[in-house]
Amino acid sequence: MTGTLDLAAQRPTPSAQKRINFPSAGAAVRLIAVAALLALALSTPGFLSRVSLIALANAISLVGCVALAMTFLTIGGNVMSFSIAATTSVAGMVFMATLGYGLPLAIGSSLLAGMIISGAQGVVIGTLRANPLIVSLAAYALLIGGTQLIAGPKIEPANLDFQIFKGRLYGVPVSFVIFAGLAVLGQLVLTFTRVGHELLLVGSNSKAAEAAGIHVARITLFAYVMAGAFAAVGGILVASRFGAADMQTARGFEYTAIAAVLIGGSSIAGGRGSLIQTFVGMATIAVINALTLLQGFSMEVQKLTIGLAVLAVIIIQGFGRK
Amino acid sequence: MAISTAQLSPISRLAVHNVTKRFGDITAIEDVSLSLERGEIRALCGGNGAGKSTLVKILTGVQAPTSGVIAVDGVSRAFRNPIDAQRAGLALVAQELSLAPDLSVHDNLWLGHADAPWQRRTAVGMERARASLAAVGLDNLSLNLKIAELSLAERQLIEIARGLIRNASMLILDEPTATLSEREIARVFDAVRALKKSGCTIIYITHRMGEVYELCDSVTVMRNGRIITTEAVKDIPRERLLELMIGRKLSDVYPPSDTNLGRVMLEVQHLQVPGAVEEFSVRVCAGEIVGIVGQIGSGSIETIRALAGLTHNATGDVCIDSKRLALGSAPVAASAGMRFVSEDRANEGIFLHMPARSNMISTRLSETSNGGFVRPRLLNRLAVGLARQVGFDIDRLGVTAGRLSGGNQQKLAIGRCADRVMTGVILMNEPTRGVDMGARAEIYQTLRRLCDEGNAVLLASTDLEEVVGLVDRVVTMRYGRVAGVHNRADASETTILAEITNAEMAA
Structure with missing residues (x-):
């Protein structure tokens, strides 16, 4: 009977080649799509002009910060938040309201506001295992109603210090520099810190993470606090762009943000993805928008195209799982 | 065809x-x-x-x-x-x-x-x-x-x-x-x-x-x-x-038992889990494998889960390496030295969508990071070292865990318990569920090696043959209570079966 041990050991081992090639199928499709988009962009007259590129950079940096915020939630297994754009608006209002006390304090209080608002949701979701979508819907209603009761419809700044965020650095819009910097910073946190690794594990499977002795509630809180801070940066940029802040300034950002996360290729189920991918996703959306306009299509076609792009990504992900 | x-x-x-x-x-x-x-x-x-x-x-x-x-x-x-x-x-x-x-x-x-x-x-x-x-x-x-x-x-x-x-x-x-x-x-x-x-x-x-x-x-x-x-x-x-x-013959599968026991690693008294465990006490020494056997609903699985901190309403006196452990929190239990291997591998035991490497080090981030920053080289060295210890092919560390066989998945779950700086207690439910015979033998050997390192192993299994072959002591459970304790020498499948099904009462 001793021969049976050998029998088990002799089970066919798969070829190394097959193993390496398989997961890149989805990546190949994505690469082809990006290449096609680039080719289209380069062949469209006016796309590569300085004005057009700066407009592009400006367009993506505001929503981009919100998309980066959303990425932390998605990777952590909490798909999306309906309240994140409202958080952005509130942070913008706090920024404008406290600008009279100096720029550093205004930035600080705005970040703090974003982190508290988002962190509070993280506590509820992490400790009570509440459904993240429902919690964010409740937070959305609370923010919309509460802020307007407390602060009134619109906040005008006490001075023009915010103009610094509308400037250029070596010809590049400051807001874009900040957006790109956030993407890199966030990615470094995700790749090189312990909490970053734990966030990926929690997002991949929160039950397994708990069984492995990871503080799931704390990590979830971390993701929400990071998201709040990133959303607040977006709020500061948006408020500075418009020179005033109200609850409408960032309205609808969450939809573009989740589209950027998904087009970037982060997993809806959590555990896989990166902020750099979201950056690319955001850029893709901006390019699609610019192209449709330059080619003379209407806003409706823009929306339609992005909808199709998201759908395509979901279908690719679905096939990847099978 | x-x-x-x-x-x-x-x-x-x-x-x-x-x-x-x-x-x-x-x-x-x-x-x-x-x-x-x-x-x-x-x-x-x-x-x-x-x-x-x-x-x-x-x-x-x-x-x-x-x-x-x-x-x-x-x-x-x-x-x-x-x-x-x-x-x-x-x-x-x-x-x-x-x-x-x-x-x-x-x-x-x-x-x-x-x-x-x-x-x-x-x-x-x-x-x-x-x-x-x-x-x-x-x-x-x-x-x-x-x-x-x-x-x-x-x-x-x-x-x-x-x-x-x-x-x-x-x-x-x-x-x-x-x-x-x-x-x-x-x-x-x-x-x-x-x-x-x-x-x-x-x-x-x-x-x-x-x-x-x-x-x-x-x-x-x-x-x-x-x-x-x-x-x-x-x-x-x-x-x-x-x-x-x-x-094969039983002796080919199960490694011989080591008899020199160390200090008491785990002492459990009056463990209770409402609705599952009425009263459970056990003492496990370093170098010892103790198996809990019971039918489904006897409380054996729940006992292990409670000790791993996964049951919020568990009560009882638990000491690990002579230090008291507060029940009800998995992270607290883990940092005290409890290493849990789940009975539900797909949903709880491992991270199916993560590469084998990430799985191997998922419980070890504290050892491989410094001031909150992970050190990739240290991390990789640990993953490779653990893979060698449990007989996992190191060329497959990059493969997504979900694509591995049950035996290889279980090696990941056990591998991450091995080679710790601090010795502790390995808690396992159904150690070889869905694992083929070849991988089983390797897993049993790994468990023995963990014991030699100074760990204690407490496992719950419904596989009587496995229990009789592997463990040093058997604790039988029925209706949430300990029914009997046997040493390896005087435990047979028939006596255990009679005890967990309460044969004398039915007769």
Whole structure:
């Protein structure tokens, strides 16, 4: 009977080649799509002009910060938040309201506001295992109603210090520099810190993470606090762009943000993805928008195209799982 | 794959010809052939990972075979879905009860029927429901009772009746008695014998030797995805059957026990989990493997989970390495030295969508990071070192865990417990569920090595043979309480079985 041990050991081992090639199928499709988009962009007259590129950079940096915020939630297994754009608006209002006390304090209080608002949701979701979508819907209603009761419809700044965020650095819009910097910073946190690794594990499977002795509630809180801070940066940029802040300034950002996360290729189920991918996703959306306009299509076609792009990504992900 | 007509005749009720099923790189079953006659009760035996459940899924249309043919009454069939299998007369009586507890007996009987009437209750429908209940000996049961109000045995019988209402003439019973008491088992046996008399063909999956000899006409043994033998029950002695199932002599699988014990690593007193564990106490020393055995619902699994901090309402005095441990938090338990290996590998034991490397170091980030920053080189070195220790191919560390076999997945779950700076207690539920024999032997050796490193191991298993072969001490549980404690020398499968099923009370 001793021969049976050998029998088990002799089970066919798969070829190394097959193993390496398989997961890149989805990546190949994505690469082809990006290449096609680039080719289209380069062949469209006016796309590569300085004005057009700066407009592009400006367009993506505001929503981009919100998309980066959303990425932390998605990777952590909490798909999306309906309240994140409202958080952005509130942070913008706090920024404008406290600008009279100096720029550093205004930035600080705005970040703090974003982190508290988002962190509070993280506590509820992490400790009570509440459904993240429902919690964010409740937070959305609370923010919309509460802020307007407390602060009134619109906040005008006490001075023009915010103009610094509308400037250029070596010809590049400051807001874009900040957006790109956030993407890199966030990615470094995700790749090189312990909490970053734990966030990926929690997002991949929160039950397994708990069984492995990871503080799931704390990590979830971390993701929400990071998201709040990133959303607040977006709020500061948006408020500075418009020179005033109200609850409408960032309205609808969450939809573009989740589209950027998904087009970037982060997993809806959590555990896989990166902020750099979201950056690319955001850029893709901006390019699609610019192209449709330059080619003379209407806003409706823009929306339609992005909808199709998201759908395509979901279908690719679905096939990847099978 | 040509099938000669000679193989098909004489026409059998159900025939499986050369069926193979592959999942990517893994071959689940290979070249399986069976032939069953009318009124035959066929025992299907084999350890975990033998391929029984894959065969059942193919027979019931849940999965399509990669190659091979299934023939009913000599006509070959290709089931596209479970409805096709149902229409051909095949029905599965599942191991985990699949009844809806809040629906009535009547509704549960018709649930999932391929030709269930649109109208919820018809006179004909109720008539047939009564007939199928009568066939399994539940003549007097009201159709209006909710399933939740019935005993486990009655539910199991209703599962069988559900197969009958679907006009099934070939039933597959997947360990129908696993959760039942002796007296309840007798009721199920009576029902099965009555079905045999009425001409039903039955495939009876079981781990219990006694049931094979008491109930079945013939027995098929599977191992490593292949059929090892099919013989008439009267022609095969017990010892021979056991050997065929395991595939080797017991001494080849289980490493010898080390006798020099260290200090007390784990001391549990008066552990209680409401609704599951009434009273549990144990003391485990460094270098010792202690096994908890009990039937499902005895509290053995829950005991391990509570000690791992996964049960929020557990109470009791627990000391690990002479330090008191507060129950109810998995991270607290982990940092105190509890290393938990889950019974539910897919959902809780490992990270299926993560690479093997991430799985290996998922509990070790504190060792491989400094001031909150991880050190990739340290991390990789640890992953490779652990892989070598548990016999995991280091070239496959980049492979997504979900694509690995059950044995390799379990190596990841155990590997991350090995080679710790601080010794502790390994807590395991069902250490080798879904793991083939080759990987089992490696896992057992790893457990022994963990003991030699100064750890203690406390495991819960429903696999009696594994417990008897592996552990130094056996703690039996029944109704949430400790029923007995035995040393390796004086523990046998029969004494343990008698203790956990409370045989003396039933007699």
